[in-house]
Amino acid sequence: MLQKLTRVGSIKILKRCFHETKIGILGVPFEKGQPKKGVSQGPDAIRKAKLVEQLSAIHDKMDIKDYGNISYTVNKELEASVPNMKGYAEIVGCTHEVSKNVEKIIKEGRMCLTLGGDHSIALATVDGHIKAKDNEICVLWVDAHADCNTNKTTPTGNVHGMPMALIPYELADYWPYLPGMDWHKPVMSIRNVAYIGLRSVDSYERLIIEKLGVTAFFMADVENYGISRVVEMALDRIDPDKKRSLHVSYDIDALDTLEAPSTGSAVRGGLTLREGIQIMEIAHNTGRLGAMDLVEVNPSIGSESDVKKTVEAAIHIILAAFGYNRKGYKTQEPLPLQTFPPTRQVIQ
Numbered sequence: 001m002l003q004k005l006t007r008v009g010s011i012k013i014l015k016r017c018f019h020e021t022k023i024g025i026l027g028v029p030f031e032k033g034q035p036k037k038g039v040s041q042g043p044d045a046i047r048k049a050k051l052v053e054q055l056s057a058i059h060d061k062m063d064i065k066d067y068g069n070i071s072y073t074v075n076k077e078l079e080a081s082v083p084n085m086k087g088y089a090e091i092v093g094c095t096h097e098v099s100k101n102v103e104k105i106i107k108e109g110r111m112c113l114t115l116g117g118d119h120s121i122a123l124a125t126v127d128g129h130i131k132a133k134d135n136e137i138c139v140l141w142v143d144a145h146a147d148c149n150t151n152k153t154t155p156t157g158n159v160h161g162m163p164m165a166l167i168p169y170e171l172a173d174y175w176p177y178l179p180g181m182d183w184h185k186p187v188m189s190i191r192n193v194a195y196i197g198l199r200s201v202d203s204y205e206r207l208i209i210e211k212l213g214v215t216a217f218f219m220a221d222v223e224n225y226g227i228s229r230v231v232e233m234a235l236d237r238i239d240p241d242k243k244r245s246l247h248v249s250y251d252i253d254a255l256d257t258l259e260a261p262s263t264g265s266a267v268r269g270g271l272t273l274r275e276g277i278q279i280m281e282i283a284h285n286t287g288r289l290g291a292m293d294l295v296e297v298n299p300s301i302g303s304e305s306d307v308k309k310t311v312e313a314a315i316h317i318i319l320a321a322f323g324y325n326r327k328g329y330k331t332q333e334p335l336p337l338q339t340f341p342p343t344r345q346v347i348q
């Protein structure tokens, strides 16, 4: 952090100058990757809870640009062209647009914050990040679920359970040809991916994780090592040289149901909000965070207070990602000078 000398009267004061924090926000109101209505309202619910205002207050060099919500067209002919992938045509249309936008935002020199929408969109946020950074990225996947089913292993056909199987090249051979997805090339290695928070993993997903030796920290590992150790071990594994741009794909269902009830596939026994925040404080402190997704907030699930709680949790996690620290805001101002005679006398 830069330091600058300022003078107040005759007193020299070290004034802290903050680096500029450039963020681009992209809303993806998409819900066809899973069956429940409402998750498309996630981006606007998070914005309405004053996301931008709270980000702006972190320090006075926050430069935030909201790119609005994405729009896309659908090629109906693609519908049902791949078995066991529900909403395929919509997925293709939306993810292509998301990838192009994320790539553009990062190339404009901003960290890209994508607000979902369901988790299927992450195959595209990661793709855009890969394209912007020449594949020099690593991924932390914070989730109760592994989301690495293929269309042959999926128990549901919901594509939000598949993005992690589409991203790495190690799983490319397990897929059929995917029409309309030629823009998407599985170029990154699963070695540069780590999971945190897992506790609901399908049997084939477990097979994939074990067969490929994927770095995976389940809830039991969080119990055993503590969250800060887990995040450090994860980062060490996926980016040993500490040089890659970090992508955090954060499914709000990684948090315990008590902390984030308004989500479509809630699983109890999850992260506390404190642990969830600390993951992002550590990610921020790497100085290499390039992109973050915050997905699966569904304002149609639960009571009004459930929704409020979930949206607030999402905002806490996002603020931590971009430099808010629970020690409080930093001030750039010196302590106010006494402008009237001191009332407390020093007794000689």
Ligand SMILES: NC(=[NH2+])NCCC[C@H](N)C(=O)O
Binding pocket: 118, 119, 120, 145, 146, 147, 149, 154, 155, 156, 157, 158, 160, 161, 162, 200, 202, 251, 253, 265, 296
């Ligand atoms: N992003 C999520 N919430 N994914 C839940 C996936 C659940 C289940 N494993 C499936 O494949 O359908």
Ligand SMILES: [Mn+2]
Binding pocket: 143, 144, 145, 251, 253, 254, 265
């Ligand atoms: Mn999940």
Ligand SMILES: [Mn+2]
Binding pocket: 119, 143, 145, 147, 160, 251
């Ligand atoms: Mn997920």
